Amino acid sequence: MSSRVISRIINDILLHKCDCGRTIGLRKGYLVKYLKEVNNGLKIPYRHYATGINLKNAPRTKPLVRSRTMVLNTFYTTLPILIVAFVCVEYKRRLKSQAVQDRVRLQKEEKPIPLPTLMSKLKNEADLKDLEFTRVELEGEFDHDREVVIGYRANQQPHLTPKGSRWQKGVYIVTPFKLKETGDTVLVNRGWVPLQLADPKARVGGQVTGTLKILGLLRSxxxxxxxxxxxxxxxxxxxxxxxxxxxxxxxYLGTKCVFVDAVSSFPDGPIGGQTKIAYSHSRRDEILMLMLILGSIALFWFTKIHPQRAAARYAKMYFSSKHQANKM
Structure with missing residues (x-):
């Protein structure tokens, strides 16, 4: 509380003159106590008052909206468009993966097609792409001496991983398979093995010989x-x-351009069923992430950028109308 306010309270409120002309005031201790209570209750800030000053709108030293370069304007404009395009692409890919899953699920209930009947349609890799994930049946024998590996891959069935091995680190065993009916040689992915079993000498028991029948899915x-x-x-x-x-x-192996993923596993050998078609969850997560980014950009626009631009437009309209009124 300023000294001027205190002196005014003392002169006008606490002290008064009686009819005889004497000034009558309160006791000394009570006066101090009363002033403290007034100061704590009102908490009047210290201000300087001046009279006779004509207050006008001070000129703006900074622009109402920060000016941005052409690069930033282009970036802010194209970013939401790119995100919407990515969301549409991911949604389309998710629908495609779901269609593949539905087709494979329906084929499990149907009888597999003998592969020799499809060999006339599988002349090149483009034909293999059209018939991908078709359930087929093969009869013949493996040529284990020419097997190759594809790595490094994770086991799609981790519950079948051998003890002491890591399901994240392994390879696929691809072995030429000679068909009994036509004599053509195709490629068969027998399954997944851990790295310590990548050498054929470490899994002699799983090197099945002789004529056998296997089920699988065509892959490209x-x-x-x-x-x-x-x-x-x-x-x-x-x-x-x-x-x-x-x-x-x-x-490299001199075989037909036909690749089959074995569905079942082999005793003491590779773990079959390594066909990976479950992409829907990853696509869904990517779509949700992109939608969250787009929503955050929209929220930032409507809470920060748009109010500033609106305020600038309203201020411009106000001052222009006021200027026209002054002219009139």
Whole structure:
């Protein structure tokens, strides 16, 4: 409380003059106590008052809306459009993966097609792409001396991983399979093995010989990871392939361009059923993430950018109308 306010309270409120002209006040201790109570209750801030000053709108030293460069304006405009485009693409891919899952689920209830009857339709890799995930039946024998591996891969059935092994680290065993009926040789992915069993000598019991029947799904060349800069075939180990490229493996082994994923496992051998088609959950997560990013951008626009621009427009309209009124 300022001294001027205190003196005014003392002169006008606490002290008064009687009819005889004497000034009558309160007791000394009570006056101090009363002033403290007034000060604590009112908490009047210290202010300087001046009279005769004509208050006007001070000129703005900073713009109401920060100016941005053309690069930032282009970025802020194209970013939501790109996110919407990515969401549409991911949604389309999710629908495609769901259609593949439904087709495979329906084929499990149907009788498998003998592979020799489809060999006339599988002349190149494009034909294999059209018939991908078709359930087929094969009869013949393996050529274990020419098997190759595809790595490194995780086991799609981790509950069947051998004890002492890690399901995240392993390879696929791809073995040429000679059909009994036609004599053609195709490629069969027998399944997954841990790294310590990649050598055929470490799994002699799983090297099945003789004529046998197997069930599987037709597969085509998988899409390579754009961040994987390794070649399809290792230059130091010709039997090691970094990803599934049916054409390269078929040319190396001299077989037909037909690749089959075995559905069942082999005793003491690779773990079958490694067909990976469950992409819907990952697609859904990506779509949700992109939608959250788009929502955050929209929220930032309507809470920060849009009010500033609206305030600038309203201020411009107000001052222009006021200027026209002054002219009139």
């Amino acid at each position: 060349t998988e899409k390579k990871n754009p961040f994987d800069f390794r070649p399809s075939q290792d230059s130091f180990n010709e039997k090691f392939f970094s990803y599934l490229n049916v054409d390269d493996i078929a040319k």
